[in-house]
Amino acid sequence: MLPNKIGSAFLGMDILYHDAHNKPRTRIYLDSAASTLALAPAQQATQQFLKYYSNTHSSVHLTAKISSEVVNWAQKSILSFFGASEGYDVVFQGSGATSPLNRLAKGMRTLQKDKKIVMVSLMEHHSNDLPHRVHDNNVIHIPVYDKNGEFIGIDLDTIEALCKEYEGQINYIAVTAASNVSGHISPIHDIAEIAHKYGAYIVVDGAQIAAHSPLQLNQQDPARSIDFFVFSGHKTYAPGSPGVLIAKTELLNQLEPEFYGGGMVAEVSQYNYQVASQSFDKEHAGTINIPGIFMLASVLAFLDKLGMEKIYQEECELTEYLISQLTNIPEVKVYADTLKKQRIGAVSFNLKDMPHELLSLILNDYFAIAVRNDCFCAHPFVRECLVDELWDIEDEEDLPLYRGMVRASIGLYTTKEHIDALCEALKEIVTKRDFYISQYERTRDNHFTHKTFSINTNAHFDISKTLDQIFSPYFESCGA
Numbered sequence: 001m002l003p004n005k006i007g008s009a010f011l012g013m014d015i016l017y018h019d020a021h022n023k024p025r026t027r028i029y030l031d032s033a034a035s036t037l038a039l040a041p042a043q044q045a046t047q048q049f050l051k052y053y054s055n056t057h058s059s060v061h062l063t064a065k066i067s068s069e070v071v072n073w074a075q076k077s078i079l080s081f082f083g084a085s086e087g088y089d090v091v092f093q094g095s096g097a098t099s100p101l102n103r104l105a106k107g108m109r110t111l112q113k114d115k116k117i118v119m120v121s122l123m124e125h126h127s128n129d130l131p132h133r134v135h136d137n138n139v140i141h142i143p144v145y146d147k148n149g150e151f152i153g154i155d156l157d158t159i160e161a162l163c164k165e166y167e168g169q170i171n172y173i174a175v176t177a178a179s180n181v182s183g184h185i186s187p188i189h190d191i192a193e194i195a196h197k198y199g200a201y202i203v204v205d206g207a208q209i210a211a212h213s214p215l216q217l218n219q220q221d222p223a224r225s226i227d228f229f230v231f232s233g234h235k236t237y238a239p240g241s242p243g244v245l246i247a248k249t250e251l252l253n254q255l256e257p258e259f260y261g262g263g264m265v266a267e268v269s270q271y272n273y274q275v276a277s278q279s280f281d282k283e284h285a286g287t288i289n290i291p292g293i294f295m296l297a298s299v300l301a302f303l304d305k306l307g308m309e310k311i312y313q314e315e316c317e318l319t320e321y322l323i324s325q326l327t328n329i330p331e332v333k334v335y336a337d338t339l340k341k342q343r344i345g346a347v348s349f350n351l352k353d354m355p356h357e358l359l360s361l362i363l364n365d366y367f368a369i370a371v372r373n374d375c376f377c378a379h380p381f382v383r384e385c386l387v388d389e390l391w392d393i394e395d396e397e398d399l400p401l402y403r404g405m406v407r408a409s410i411g412l413y414t415t416k417e418h419i420d421a422l423c424e425a426l427k428e429i430v431t432k433r434d435f436y437i438s439q440y441e442r443t444r445d446n447h448f449t450h451k452t453f454s455i456n457t458n459a460h461f462d463i464s465k466t467l468d469q470i471f472s473p474y475f476e477s478c479g480a
């Protein structure tokens with residue numbers, strides 16, 4: 001399996017801390033859907049590049065040329081990685097997928113001015129829902145539960161029925177390629193075909209899929225090609241890299257620039273200006289995040305060498321293992337697992353009668369297992385998943401504690417042993433439930449704190465000490 005072989009290529013796999021029983025433990029990272037760990041070789045390559053770093057707005061001197069070559073290479077390799085070499089352009093924006101999604105929501109109003117409807121699934125992260133709502137669109141939500149309360153995911157018949165109902169009024173359909181709550185993969189090319197049949201565009205939120213599955217945005221049949229694809233570098237083993245939009249060039253050319261400033265204009269006089277004709281220039285006002293872009297493209301080159309199909313197959317296997325092990329524990333409820341469709345490794349669950357935050361704290365404090373809890377910025381979907389359970393809670397005061405879930409998510413470094421450790425921890429928590437609960441206090445604002453234990457973050461990373469240590473040789477030599 002890949003993780004056993006290349007786990008050491010990732011930073012943070014060797015974090016060690018003493019748990020609440022004062023036992024040393026190596027941290028197990030199961031929070032990759034929030035942010036993946038950093039790929040060290042890509043950081044190393046970026047470190048080497050930084051020696052030659054210059055602004056790409058300079059063009060003549062040696063290092064400016066190197067920086068420009070680096071950005072050109074990154075653009076080409078990113079497009080090629082996602083099967084979008086022909087007829088697509090890449091745009092770098094902000095620090096994650098949220099920026100380009102906002103850019104699209106705002107910009108696409110001019111693409112089909114007379115069409116006011118945007119279709120968004122009820123499985124979306126807020127970043128692929130709220131921007132469409134606020135930019136003067138009429139957002140229609142595609143249901144992901146059927147009338148009987150069964151989870152059906154993103155269903156093609158439902159989409160087609162809505163497209164028929166609102167024919168001629170839909171500007172675009174915005175869907176996630178994989179849910180950050182349940183991991184379910186959406187049939188994005190089938191959705192593209194339906195969208196195009198009804199004169200709408202497709203926007204795909206690829207934040208959760210980019211690092212986990214091979215993709216071919218440009219399809220032989222243009223009707224099945226993706227118009228706009230967005231993802232986050234920090235969920236792709238490259239923290240510090242930007243958010244990315246990959247868009248059909250002909251469509252990108254039609255969008256008004258979002259930002260104005262240096263670098264995106266061909267000509268400026270006192271009373272006039274002419275926007276650059278190249279869409280890459282037009283989309284990038286100001287200096288781009290050159291090291292971050294290089295780091296991200298380096299990660300993708302690394303993943304490409306490993307083979308995305310292999311990564312996908314292995315992660316699917318691991319996800320199945322995770323789900324089967326979790327569902328073997330009678331007190332664990334895994335959400336949306338009745339729909340037997342392909343999933344990436346993001347699995348949400350709860351332990352019976354245990355608030356999600358408390359469970360995550362116990363996993364962190366007693367087992368050194370890092371998971372995410374709460375609603376994962378996908379409140380509508382999480383609410384639908386939880387509706388029956390919340391109904392059953394008798395004490396209203398307890399309701400806020402149960403409005404959420406725990407999510408375990410995997411990356412290239414995740415092993416079966418990590419999943420076994422999680423499941424063993426859950427079993428132990430079930431067995432010694434009263435002990436664990438007794439160790440925590442509920443706060444007035446419905447959080448939990450351990451009565452005696454807290455992790456000393458400074459023992460691991462002390463900002464002042466780190467800076468002092470690194471800076472002091474320089475200051476000593478100049479007497480500062």
Ligand SMILES: Cc1ncc(COP(=O)(O)O)c(C=O)c1O
Binds near residue numbers: 095179234
């Ligand atoms: C599916 C999905 N879309 C969008 C986002 C937002 O990404 P970012 O926080 O990188 O802007 C996330 C983040 O968790 C996500 O999971």
